[in-house]
Amino acid sequence: MNVKQLVASITELIIKVVIAVFIIMFVYDTAVKAYDFGYRVFAEQPMTTGEGRIISVYVEDGDSAKDIGENLQEKGLIRDANLFFVQELLSENHGKIKPGIYDLNTSMSSNEMIAIMATETEAAEESEESEESEVSEESEAIEEPETVEETVEETE
Numbered sequence: 001m002n003v004k005q006l007v008a009s010i011t012e013l014i015i016k017v018v019i020a021v022f023i024i025m026f027v028y029d030t031a032v033k034a035y036d037f038g039y040r041v042f043a044e045q046p047m048t049t050g051e052g053r054i055i056s057v058y059v060e061d062g063d064s065a066k067d068i069g070e071n072l073q074e075k076g077l078i079r080d081a082n083l084f085f086v087q088e089l090l091s092e093n094h095g096k097i098k099p100g101i102y103d104l105n106t107s108m109s110s111n112e113m114i115a116i117m118a119t120e121t122e123a124a125e126e127s128e129e130s131e132e133s134e135v136s137e138e139s140e141a142i143e144e145p146e147t148v149e150e151t152v153e154e155t156e
Helices: 001-042 065-073 081-090 111-118 122-141 148-154
Strands: 056-058 102-107
Touching: 001 081, 065 081, 065 122, 081 148, 102 111
Parallel strands: none
Antiparallel strands: 056 102
16 A cells, blocks of 8 residues: 555656646746747848838728738738737827838838838829819819909900
């Protein structure tokens, strides 16, 4: 009986040690991954150095930061869509990304991409300005004479 108790207690001790080792390894691994993710939120490097490649990206109206991140990851502009989501969440441009077509470069950081997508595109600004000037030109051209006499004078 004494031998059985000794074997049982040794087996129990071994199981407890193995479980403790697995828990320690799990906590350590999780802590390393959390630290790495947190570090990358603020220090993520661009995909390439140097000139990089220009890639066009279409952002639709109603796309969330998560959708945009997945699109950028598929196109090879970023490494991690979840990281992009957190970076956009913490960015000064949070919620300001506008729909449109953007030419982004693989040598840009995520923050640079967010800043570009949060500003009005030049084409959109130019089209708004041209629409405003067309409207003002049309309103000037449509000025109607105030009296019938002015109409007669203009036709002569």
